[in-house]
Amino acid sequence: MTDNTILRLAIQRKGRLSEDSLSLIKESGIKFSSDTGRLKSTSRNFPIEFLFLRDDDIPDYVADGVADIGIVGENVALEKGKNIDNIKKLGFSKCRLSLAIPKEIDYLGLQYFHQSSIATSYPRILGSFLEKNGIKADIHEISGSVEIAPSIGLAAAVCDIVSSGSTLLSNGLKEVETILHSEAVIIGNQNLSQQKKSILDRLLFRIESVQKGKNNKYILLNAPNDKLDEIITLLPGMRSPTIVPLADKNWSSVHSVINEDEFWDVIENLRGAGAEGILVVPIEKMIL
Ligand code: ATP
Ligand code: MG
Numbered sequence: 001m002t003d004n005t006i007l008r009l010a011i012q013r014k015g016r017l018s019e020d021s022l023s024l025i026k027e028s029g030i031k032f033s034s035d036t037g038r039l040k041s042t043s044r045n046f047p048i049e050f051l052f053l054r055d056d057d058i059p060d061y062v063a064d065g066v067a068d069i070g071i072v073g074e075n076v077a078l079e080k081g082k083n084i085d086n087i088k089k090l091g092f093s094k095c096r097l098s099l100a101i102p103k104e105i106d107y108l109g110l111q112y113f114h115q116s117s118i119a120t121s122y123p124r125i126l127g128s129f130l131e132k133n134g135i136k137a138d139i140h141e142i143s144g145s146v147e148i149a150p151s152i153g154l155a156a157a158v159c160d161i162v163s164s165g166s167t168l169l170s171n172g173l174k175e176v177e178t179i180l181h182s183e184a185v186i187i188g189n190q191n192l193s194q195q196k197k198s199i200l201d202r203l204l205f206r207i208e209s210v211q212k213g214k215n216n217k218y219i220l221l222n223a224p225n226d227k228l229d230e231i232i233t234l235l236p237g238m239r240s241p242t243i244v245p246l247a248d249k250n251w252s253s254v255h256s257v258i259n260e261d262e263f264w265d266v267i268e269n270l271r272g273a274g275a276e277g278i279l280v281v282p283i284e285k286m287i288l
Helices: 018-027 055-064 074-080 123-132 166-170 194-214 225-234 260-272
Strands: 007-012 040-042 048-053 069-073 085-089 095-102 117-120 138-141 157-162 173-182 184-188 216-224 242-245 251-259 276-282
Touching (some): 007 018, 018 194, 048 055, 055 074, 055 184, 069 074, 074 085, 074 123, 123 138, 123 173, 157 166, 166 173, 184 194, 216 225, 251 260, 260 276
Parallel strands (some): 007 048, 117 138, 117 157
Antiparallel strands (some): 040 048, 085 184, 095 157, 095 173, 216 251, 216 276, 242 251
């Protein structure tokens, strides 16, 4: 019988997802012992329990309901093809799943792969990509060190996870096609009880506040009063900027929030409009 008063979250025990997954939980104010040598840990201040697993196993555990939710790469979630919900993208562990071939070969297009052999740990994603493009090729499924397959004569090409491309290069390969862009996601069981759903909502609310905080900066600046109108129009802000008078009666201090994406453009425009003494401060959490 599952305990409906607690949400079970599966995270990778050790690997490229672990550190960012743990920090996200900690920044959400959830306290627990993150000694990943253990298999399980329970939070001291939030109704959540952690299972530390290999990432490949997480979609199965979530689909079976052993875990309620999990954090994995989209690549793994998709490859496993389980009936699970994609609940939220998390913005870390970004990578792509790509096709790569020996670097000395001139690549003229997807036809290169027709009748060839490709080594991969992602037979399902690769298979459907090839099918969609009308390419017939032998897929050799191997679970690791895929990039050495061409040099040992196991396959003509590989389909593997790439981030900088340096592993491919050092194995004499070059990336020629991108099949999928991936990042860490929260996946969930499709039959969560109402109680578990409401714990999940609380968790997501916290995670979103942390994410918004990271994507925004608090900005303070001084402006001569005769320039205030123009400066205010340049500031997006949460509602409208805060204006505080300075001791010098002709000047004011303006406070607002700027999104990371438009940050430098806004700063340049503000300076052009006469703003001075601009301070930019990180935001820990943001609740709208
Ligand atoms: P496990 O032992 O848990 O099975 P693993 O070796 O299969 O771990 P990792 O290498 O830790 O997996 O990668 C986990 C996930 O991180 C990948 O599935 C992918 O989504 C993402 N990832 C892989 N390589 C990179 C990279 N170079 N940069 C960023 N993210 C990556
Ligand atoms: Mg794995």
